Amino acid sequence: MITINLLPKRFKRRADIERINLSIVAMLILLFVIVGLTIELLFATKKFLNANIETLESQQQAYEDFFTSDVNKDINDKIVKTNQLAIQVGKIQAGRTSWSELLTELAIVTPPEIKLTDIQSNILNKSITISGRAETRDRLLDYSKSLESSDYFASVDLPSSYLSSPTDISFEIKANLSLATSSAGD
Incomplete structure (x- = not known):
């Protein structure tokens, strides 16, 4: 293959430099764009x-104005009182006996x-007094032991004066309640 060189080397080099310069200028223009x-x-x-921030700030101010109004202060006060009552009810329910x-x-x-003829309870002391009549002393002692073995009663006190008669005994038993609380309803 024959190559004909019509341009001298000097012009050819200058044309290459111009082409490179033109490419650089085009890239700079593209970069600036x-x-x-x-x-x-x-x-x-x-x-x-900024427009959205202004909108949000105005909405926030409107909400603050709404929630600080007298009507809402009354509602908020009522909510606080209701919550306090709910807490007190919870405490009462936690300490109740089933x-x-x-x-x-x-x-x-x-x-x-x-x-049994009478059952009296003392809620503050968590104690109970059971009055009644027993046919025999043995049955009364068994009953006292049954109460003591129950999960609901503790410190069952049957005075020995009730054990002097062998039959037809009027008695009064005192016991502490060991059933602390219950979550089930009565």
Whole structure:
């Protein structure tokens, strides 16, 4: 293959340099256009965000005005009082005795030979006094032991003066309640 060189080397080198310079200028122009568009996009984003911030601030102020109004102060005060009452009710319920369970247990451990005449409770001391009549001393002692073995009663006190008679005994038993609380309803 034959190459014909119509341009001298000096002009050829100059044409190559011009072509490179033209490419560099084109890349710089493209770079400036991209930077300009990016700056414009950032300014538009800033303007949009500032507008949204102003809207949010005005909404926040409206909410603050609404929640600090007299009507809402009354509602908030009522909510606080209701919450305090709920806490107090919870404390009361936590310390309550389940009388249904207690009376059911008392009925279970009471044999037919024991007739109960009175049941008194002292809620503050968590104690109970059981009065009644027993047919025999042995049945009364068994009943006292049954109460003591129950999960619901502790420190069962049957005075020895009730054990002097062998039959037809009127008695009064005192016991502490060991059933602290119950979450089930009565």
